Amino acid sequence: MDNWTIFIALFCGIAIAQAIFLAAFLLVKDRFKTASTIFLALMLIGLAFRLSKSYFFYVFEGVPHWVVNFGAAGLWAMGPSLWLYTKSSHPQRIQAREYLHYLPSLLCILAVILVDTHWIIKMYYGGSAVLTLYLIASLVRFKHSEWSGNPNRFWLFFGGMAMIWLTFIFQMLSPSIQLYTIGSAVASLVLYAVNFMIMQNQQLFKIKGKDPKTPNKAVQEDIARELEALFGEQKMHLQKGLTVAAVAKAIKKPTYLISQTIRHHYGLKFTDFVNKFRVQEVKDQLADQANPTIESIALQTGFSSTSSLYQAFKREENLTPQAYRKQLIRAQGIASK
Numbered sequence: 538m539d540n541w542t543i544f545i546a547l548f549c550g551i552a553i554a555q556a557i558f559l560a561a562f563l564l565v566k567d568r569f570k571t572a573s574t575i576f577l578a579l580m581l582i583g584l585a586f587r588l589s590k591s592y593f594f595y596v597f598e599g600v601p602h603w604v605v606n607f608g609a610a611g612l613w614a615m616g617p618s619l620w621l622y623t624k625s626s627h628p629q630r631i632q633a634r635e636y637l638h639y640l641p642s643l644l645c646i647l648a649v650i651l652v653d654t655h656w657i658i659k660m661y662y663g664g665s666a667v668l669t670l671y672l673i674a675s676l677v678r679f680k681h682s683e684w685s686g687n688p689n690r691f692w693l694f695f696g697g698m699a700m701i702w703l704t705f706i707f708q709m710l711s712p713s714i715q716l717y718t719i720g721s722a723v724a725s726l727v728l729y730a731v732n733f734m735i736m737q738n739q740q741l742f743k744i745k746g747k748d749p750k751t752p753n754k755a756v757q758e759d760i761a762r763e764l765e766a767l768f769g770e771q772k773m774h775l776q777k778g779l780t781v782a783a784v785a786k787a788i789k790k791p792t793y794l795i796s797q798t799i800r801h802h803y804g805l806k807f808t809d810f811v812n813k814f815r816v817q818e819v820k821d822q823l824a825d826q827a828n829p830t831i832e833s834i835a836l837q838t839g840f841s842s843t844s845s846l847y848q849a850f851k852r853e854e855n856l857t858p859q860a861y862r863k864q865l866i867r868a869q870g871i872a873s874k
Contacts, residue, residue, distance in 0.1 A: 542596060548722045549592035555728035556585040562735075572625040577694060580618035583642070584701065586611025588724060610645035612664035612705075616671030617642070619698055623675040623691065641667075665705050672699055693734055697727045760798040763788045764810075774814040775839045781807050812849040815839050819850060823862045831858050 560578040590608020617638035625631050645660055672695070679691050704720035767773045767787055776783070784807075785792040799810045818838040832843050840846040850858050 544718045544722075546592065546596045548718060548725050549588050549596075552725040552728055553585045553588050553592065555725065555732060556581045556588070559728065559732055559735075560585075562732075572631055573622050576618045576622035576625055580615050580622060580694075580698070583611040583614035583618055584698075584724070587615065587705075591720075606645055606648055609660040609664060610642045612661060613642040613645055613667065614639060615698065616664075616668040619675050619695070620671045620678070622694070623678050626691070662709060665702070665709060668702055668705070672702060693731060697731050700727045756794070757798045757802045760788070760790060760794060761802050763790075764795075764798070768811075768814045772814075772818075774811050775818070775837070777839050777841060779811055779839065809852075811839075813853065815846075816850050816853045819846065819858065820854075820861065823858060824865055834858070 560581040563574050563581075564578050566574075586607050588608075589611070590604055593604045620638065621631060621635065624635075641664075648660075675695060679688075679695070701724050704723045708720050764784070767784065773779065773784065773787065781792045781795050785795045788795075796807060799805055799807055803810055805813070815838045819834055822834045822837065831846065835843045835846040838846070840849070847857060850856070850861070854861055856864070
């Protein structure tokens with residue numbers, strides 16, 4: 538066994554193990570087994586099958602026909618899996634007929650008993666071309682449709698698959714063990730990067746659980762009145778580091794009802810809801826010429842820092858606090874004339 542064969546065995550083996558590990562990790566992480574996660578796992582398993590072909594073809598002599606066929610099947614499954622992953626991550630259901638995208642992949646497996654291996658090799662060229670089309674279609678779908686969840690999640694897996702697709706193209710143009718080794722090394726590095734980013738940032742691939750039942754309109758209105766009193770009269774928003782749990786405790790309601798009411802009744806996240814009251818407090822204090830510094834106002838209105846005040850204020854008013862104060866002074870000057 539020469540050095541190149543050793544290298545390809547090493548890199549292919551690592552890449553195959555990484556793809557299978559990631560597929561298993563995503564399925565275990567998603568306790569609801571959502572469609573998007575299943576399609577993503579199928580894409581990674583397809584990649585493992587495709588890399589297995591290179592592994593067996595270069596490392597072992599007399600590679601059996603079924604290995605070549607399964608490699609082609611994996612290649613043909615990667616594109617449809619990416620497409621269905623992209624589509625299922627939007628708020629719509631996958632139709633039964635759309636699973637026909639996997640038909641060519643299944644035919645590659647059945648071909649082991651129907652056709653000669655030399656014919657199935659041509660399927661690798663077709664599979665790479667079709668993967669190109671699926672990559673383009675997935676990108677267009679992502680750009681022009683509503684995406685559910687973190688958009689960086691799409692770019693992570695799309696970018697990784699695009700890099701691996703590029704190595705397949707180079708391997709077809711110059712089929713040699715050296716280029717296959719480099720391609721396997723690239724695939725390994727890409728999968729390591731994907732794995733590292735998922736492990737480092739759990740929010741990147743956060744699986745959404747099933748929300749508790751949305752409270753009815755009457756319940757929302759009751760909670761909204763209590764929130765208005767709590768923030769408008771008791772000024773609870775002036776507390777630094779205020780949490781949903783603290784608000785729930787104050788009005789003796791479950792935390793999920795507080796979050797859902799704020800989200801559905803006001804169309805806001807909890808932090809944005811609290812900051813609306815804080816920004817109003819800031820505006821009132823900016824009108825008071827006896828309160829000179831933004832820093833002191835930030836401390837008095839519940840913001841954790843001056844920078845967080847700036848961010849919230851600009852989001853609400855599209856002005857910095859200083860610009861808002863100057864505007865007030867200018868308006869008061871005009872009114873006094």
